[in-house]
Amino acid sequence: xxxxxxxxxxxxxxxxxxxxxxxxxxxxxxxxTAPRPVKRVLLVRYSQSxxxxxxxxxxxxxxxxxxxxxxHVETLRPRQPYPFPWTFFRFFDAFPESAHxxxxxxxxxxxxxxENFDLVILPYQVWFLAPALPVTAFLKDxxxxxxxxxxxxxxxxxxxxxxxxxxxxMKQLLADCGARLIDNVVLTDPSPTxxxxxxxxxxxxxxxxxxxxLPAAGIDAQSIAGTARFGLALRDGLRQHAERQTAPMLHGLxxxxxxxxxxxxxxxxxxxxYLWGKLLRAAGAPQAPQRKPLLLVYVVFLIALILSVxxxxxxxxxxxRPLLKxxxxxxxxxxxxxxxAGDERMGMYEH
Ligand SMILES: Cc1cc2nc3c(=O)[nH]c(=O)nc-3n(C[C@H](O)[C@H](O)[C@H](O)COP(=O)(O)O)c2cc1C
Numbered sequence: 001x002x003x004x005x006x007x008x009x010x011x012x013x014x015x016x017x018x019x020x021x022x023x024x025x026x027x028x029x030x031x032x033t034a035p036r037p038v039k040r041v042l043l044v045r046y047s048q049s050x051x052x053x054x055x056x057x058x059x060x061x062x063x064x065x066x067x068x069x070x071x072h073v074e075t076l077r078p079r080q081p082y083p084f085p086w087t088f089f090r091f092f093d094a095f096p097e098s099a100h101x102x103x104x105x106x107x108x109x110x111x112x113x114x115e116n117f118d119l120v121i122l123p124y125q126v127w128f129l130a131p132a133l134p135v136t137a138f139l140k141d142x143x144x145x146x147x148x149x150x151x152x153x154x155x156x157x158x159x160x161x162x163x164x165x166x167x168x169x170m171k172q173l174l175a176d177c178g179a180r181l182i183d184n185v186v187l188t189d190p191s192p193t194x195x196x197x198x199x200x201x202x203x204x205x206x207x208x209x210x211x212x213x214l215p216a217a218g219i220d221a222q223s224i225a226g227t228a229r230f231g232l233a234l235r236d237g238l239r240q241h242a243e244r245q246t247a248p249m250l251h252g253l254x255x256x257x258x259x260x261x262x263x264x265x266x267x268x269x270x271x272x273x274y275l276w277g278k279l280l281r282a283a284g285a286p287q288a289p290q291r292k293p294l295l296l297v298y299v300v301f302l303i304a305l306i307l308s309v310x311x312x313x314x315x316x317x318x319x320x321r322p323l324l325k326x327x328x329x330x331x332x333x334x335x336x337x338x339x340x341a342g343d344e345r346m347g348m349y350e351h
Pocket of ligand 1: 046047048049050051052053091094125126127128129130158159160161162163200204
């Protein structure tokens with residue numbers, strides 16, 4: 001467990017420091033004799049259950065403790081908050097806009113857009129195989145485009161386990177802002193896919209992580225604590241101005257492990273969310289009553305799709321493994337870029 005582990009028993013207010021806390025402390029107040037140039041880091045986040053907040057707190061702890069790094073945390077607040085736990089209809093009603101990257105309105109951010117950050121950290125969840133809507137809304141805001149233009153960005157995904165095509169969308173959103181993606185960290189639920197397809201919806205719809213007889217939903221405590229290694233590596237990288245280079249700062253730290261077996265299911269899901277999303281968006285705006293019957297039909301279709309496509313594609317790929325070896329290795333390499341799954345620097349940052 002890392003030296004920076006944050007007590008999981010903290011109250012939610014302590015886990016979620018004040019919304020939009022300004023640049024943590026002036027560096028002079030931290031150490032008036034420090035001559036090192038101060039690096040400024042922006043972290044933009046949103047979390048419903050607090051899971052992603054806990055993860056980012058682990059990552060931020062080493063940066064906050066460094067007297068030559070200033071951290072600004074911007075918390076996204078949708079004008080019409082998404083409920084947690086979700087109601088059945090509200091949950092599925094979020095898929096058309098998620099799939100089509102249609103942003104909800106956000107409360108004003110605590111930044112003007114002319115601030116200059118050396119590094120931007122962008123944690124996000126996956127919603128329906130796309131970045132969560134509040135994060136999409138941030139990236140589509142003209143203010144984000146001013147803040148991120150030309151800046152190095154580290155993305156950090158925490159989701160069930162299907163994130164590959166969401167990251168493709170994220171890459172496009174970042175490119176539209178003129179940002180440079182230098183690293184990607186991925187944390188996923190450690191349970192088998194078929195188990196998480198029960199435990200995650202149960203968690204999201206009831207707020208309870210434990211479905212009777214199955215492992216808890218969400219990212220395990222050890223992986224959350226281990227996120228501190230990325231904060232330590234970013235701190236060291238910033239001190240060497242590594243953020244100005246093109247090479248990843250988080251290589252060799254097991255930042256990202258892609259499972260190419262999920263690619264086909266993600267492709268089928270993305271296509272279905274896109275096509276049905278188009279139909280639902282034509283039927284009405286988010287939460288419009290005329291969407292409900294269509295949503296009901298779609299949910300039946302989706303459950304059938306999940307029960308057939310996911311196990312079938314996993315089974316077929318297991319049978320065809322020798323034939324698909326090269327293709328699978330190429331997919332793995334492509335989606336693990338830029339940070340990679342290597343572990344050669346783990347010893348430097350694990351306690
Ligand atoms: C509307 C919605 C859709 C989701 N879709 C996906 C998904 O497509 N793939 C995935 O791996 N996780 C999915 N998740 C799980 C989230 O990525 C995330 O793990 C969970 O919501 C907890 O995040 P939190 O920090 O906001 O509480 C979804 C969650 C929600 C609320």
